[in-house]
Amino acid sequence: MTLDVSRREFLRVSATAAGGMLIAFRVPAAPATPTPPEPEFAPNAFVRIAADGRVTVIINKAEMGQGICTSLSMVLAEELDADWSRIGFEFAPVDPVYAHPGFGIQMTGGSTSTMGMTEPMRQAGAVARAMLVTAAARRWGVPEADCATAGGAVAHPRSGRRAGYGELAAAAARLPVPDGVPLKPAAQWKLIGRPTPRLDTRAKVEGSAVFSIDVNLPGMLTALVAHPPTFTGRARRIRDAAARAVPGVVDVVDVGSGVAVLAKGFWPAKLGRDRLEVEWDLGEAATLSSEALRQHYRELAGRPGLVAHKAGDVDAALAAGRVLRADYEVPYLAHAPMEPLNCVVDLRADSCEIWAGSQFQTVDHAAAAAAAGLPGAKVKLHTTFLGGGFGRRANPASDYIVEAVKIAKAAKAPVKMIWTRTDDLRAGYYRPMWHSRVAAACDEAGAITGWRHTIVGQSIIAGTPFEPMMIKDGIDSTSVEGAADLAYAIPNVLVDLHTTKVPVPTLWWRSVGHSHTAFVVESFLDEIAAATRQDPLALRRRLLQGKDRLLGVLELAAAKSGWSTPAPAGRARGLAVHPSFNSFVAVVLEVSLERGWPRVHRATLAVDCGRTINPGTVTAQLEGAVGFALSTALYSAITLADGQVEQSNFHDYRMLRLHEMPAVDVHVVPSEAQPTGIGEPGVPPVAPALCNALFRLTGRRIRRLPIRREDLA
Amino acid sequence: MITLEVNGRSVVVDVDPGTPLLWVLRENLQLMGTKYGCGAAQCGSCTVHVDGNAVRSCVLPVSAAAGKKVTTIEGLTEPSGAALKQAWIELDVPQCGYCQTGQIMSAAILLRQKRQPSDADIDACMGGNVCRCATYVRIRGAIHRAAALARGGAR
Ligand code: FES
Ligand code: FES
Numbered sequence: 111m112t113l114d115v116s117r118r119e120f121l122r123v124s125a126t127a128a129g130g131m132l133i134a135f136r137v138p139a140a141p142a143t144p145t146p147p148e149p150e151f152a153p154n155a156f157v158r159i160a161a162d163g164r165v166t167v168i169i170n171k172a173e174m175g176q177g178i179c180t181s182l183s184m185v186l187a188e189e190l191d192a193d194w195s196r197i198g199f200e201f202a203p204v205d206p207v208y209a210h211p212g213f214g215i216q217m218t219g220g221s222t223s224t225m226g227m228t229e230p231m232r233q234a235g236a237v238a239r240a241m242l243v244t245a246a247a248r249r250w251g252v253p254e255a256d257c258a259t260a261g262g263a264v265a266h267p268r269s270g271r272r273a274g275y276g277e278l279a280a281a282a283a284r285l286p287v288p289d290g291v292p293l294k295p296a297a298q299w300k301l302i303g304r305p306t307p308r309l310d311t312r313a314k315v316e317g318s319a320v321f322s323i324d325v326n327l328p329g330m331l332t333a334l335v336a337h338p339p340t341f342t343g344r345a346r347r348i349r350d351a352a353a354r355a356v357p358g359v360v361d362v363v364d365v366g367s368g369v370a371v372l373a374k375g376f377w378p379a380k381l382g383r384d385r386l387e388v389e390w391d392l393g394e395a396a397t398l399s400s401e402a403l404r405q406h407y408r409e410l411a412g413r414p415g416l417v418a419h420k421a422g423d424v425d426a427a428l429a430a431g432r433v434l435r436a437d438y439e440v441p442y443l444a445h446a447p448m449e450p451l452n453c454v455v456d457l458r459a460d461s462c463e464i465w466a467g468s469q470f471q472t473v474d475h476a477a478a479a480a481a482a483g484l485p486g487a488k489v490k491l492h493t494t495f496l497g498g499g500f501g502r503r504a505n506p507a508s509d510y511i512v513e514a515v516k517i518a519k520a521a522k523a524p525v526k527m528i529w530t531r532t533d534d535l536r537a538g539y540y541r542p543m544w545h546s547r548v549a550a551a552c553d554e555a556g557a558i559t560g561w562r563h564t565i566v567g568q569s570i571i572a573g574t575p576f577e578p579m580m581i582k583d584g585i586d587s588t589s590v591e592g593a594a595d596l597a598y599a600i601p602n603v604l605v606d607l608h609t610t611k612v613p614v615p616t617l618w619w620r621s622v623g624h625s626h627t628a629f630v631v632e633s634f635l636d637e638i639a640a641a642t643r644q645d646p647l648a649l650r651r652r653l654l655q656g657k658d659r660l661l662g663v664l665e666l667a668a669a670k671s672g673w674s675t676p677a678p679a680g681r682a683r684g685l686a687v688h689p690s691f692n693s694f695v696a697v698v699l700e701v702s703l704e705r706g707w708p709r710v711h712r713a714t715l716a717v718d719c720g721r722t723i724n725p726g727t728v729t730a731q732l733e734g735a736v737g738f739a740l741s742t743a744l745y746s747a748i749t750l751a752d753g754q755v756e757q758s759n760f761h762d763y764r765m766l767r768l769h770e771m772p773a774v775d776v777h778v779v780p781s782e783a784q785p786t787g788i789g790e791p792g793v794p795p796v797a798p799a800l801c802n803a804l805f806r807l808t809g810r811r812i813r814r815l816p817i818r819r820e821d822l823a
Numbered sequence: 824m825i826t827l828e829v830n831g832r833s834v835v836v837d838v839d840p841g842t843p844l845l846w847v848l849r850e851n852l853q854l855m856g857t858k859y860g861c862g863a864a865q866c867g868s869c870t871v872h873v874d875g876n877a878v879r880s881c882v883l884p885v886s887a888a889a890g891k892k893v894t895t896i897e898g899l900t901e902p903s904g905a906a907l908k909q910a911w912i913e914l915d916v917p918q919c920g921y922c923q924t925g926q927i928m929s930a931a932i933l934l935r936q937k938r939q940p941s942d943a944d945i946d947a948c949m950g951g952n953v954c955r956c957a958t959y960v961r962i963r964g965a966i967h968r969a970a971a972l973a974r975g976g977a978r
Contacts, residue, residue: 175918314920317856317896497921737957760865769946771959
């Protein structure tokens, strides 16, 4: 996705009741912000300056760990020439003014926050700065051109006058909004590109950062929900006498998606739920099993699917050359954010307030209003910090938000609904399970002449409002991304897709389709390299001529990892490179086996994500991506038996632990291109790099994730 | 009625004695820095100190903490605790941040036992604390840094 945000304009400014200034983009209406107690130079839509000079940046994104509060504050502060030590931020209310410039709704996803919001935030800062300069120049009776800004103040060097932004705020608010305010040339940047400590670190270290699970309201009840054991289940009969007998339990209500136990606190709610007896209608999902699905997918992979990409004549190529074939499989995956899903709702007769770590404010707000039976204007959604998102808190169905509002409706008191870890793993929304069948033809010189890739799995997008935008001619672009747009120069290519219909709820999961396609493409390419006795680096290099940014990260990672030198004794290296979310990442992992299990010693990554706003954030996201992807490759699978999810907690949905984490070296390609994704692109190449290293170590090719011990022996 | 000493303050709570300490801290005492992640001693998000030992408060009945000294992240004011917080800030460890208070509480026990922990010490002590964002590289770095700070503030 590319976004054109460079020509956005500021349409209006108005003095607020508090004497502040409001700056907005194509604003239908000002967000309802309570009048601040102190006169402020204006809130909104993205910046507010208090009379004491404090600057508040309004963040329209979910902060789920990716450092976006800091990055967006940096770009705004850069153009404002603000004093960085006086910068704070707060999360935006739900309002059209805060919509994603590409998707048109308020949301965080697709690794697009920096890409989409850098220019608007720069403009917000630049306009505020220009107005402060005008205010100062008028006050002093001097030409604006003779004034300069730095450190949160306007100065007139010739007369030695100086005024802090706070002092100028009220006057600036009365000025018209200027048009066409120029942005600083990059050469003058002081903040952008400089390693800058995150604004949210201290609160997170001290334990004062507020996640939705930390919100408390007077008289609030806690709700735990007994969900049906299958995804098509409904409660048929509820026997709740024992549950209600637990001291502290207040009520038991059937909300359709499950049976909620309301209590004065988590523990009585838990004890009550443990004592609840529900007879369930299991529905059609009762017969589902991962093993049967695997068989079914395998059969489908043998038949032609809907064509997602076609070039040349792949059948002819496969008939003529030496042919390699393989099947690859990956399971359903849970997002398992560290903070399990939860939501706080205060529903009154004619108002509803919600606290949630939402990645999908517009959608969640509308769904909550519908569930509450209130007009949108009566519903207020507060975005808190997210204890991890990875896509789970961006659900077109707003499942857990709607569930919480329904419970609140029955409760007649403020409610905090908490999903236990088991609920979080079992109650749905997973990265789909995928089966890939690949075949490649090679000529005698080892050149790949044909590539066929058949993909089998569920669509994430089908049935959601995103369908018109993201499904074309029956192809869900997120099912085939990273495969249909294969970067390698191969003359004859066919990528086709079988979209299955399975009653298992699916959702985007950090890196979406790339999370499976990169594993297949980068593993199979390695298979071809081995079969044709080519160096995996040399083969990729040959196939990527002209793809300068991909080649750039590939060469950089190879050089920094010492690819051309032998690995230390007992270790082997594996390589993978993959473009996603408009960025490019190459990974080399150095791996050994310890008591028959992979041990990753070192990860060397090279990334090209355009211009870097905060280098520390880029490094952190890639470090995290390595650990997240290793967890997945080594341990993660959601499996079904008799329609029920088998996993229940971190003992059987295991996470990588500190002692398993490799050292990570991140190398960033210097770039002046538009900033692109960084939260997701580090994930896709890690699993194939691991399996490629293991192949070199063991001679065994891993074609199914997560890795099993028997695949290594 | 159960009496405990939390962050140096004596408190009396009226709860079912089987209630895990975690929920007493969060719901009765409004100490929200201690987090719920799994409820089964599988993740370490709820780590607090009870009489100087790291415990998973999600599985410790409050009755077992009766009369004992409980320290949460809010009360971690000992010098090595301050060093840990400073090191965590210097290295910008947190991503989503949800696991971090538990990480710091576990690390505080390590620093109490070892002035200069090795990588192996860190591995052994921190294995029970999951970070879904996988901030482990920086957690390790911050523990080393905190140990240096606590030993004499080497910069
Ligand atoms: S919440 Fe206690 S160990 Fe996970
Ligand atoms: S920082 Fe997110 S779980 Fe550790």
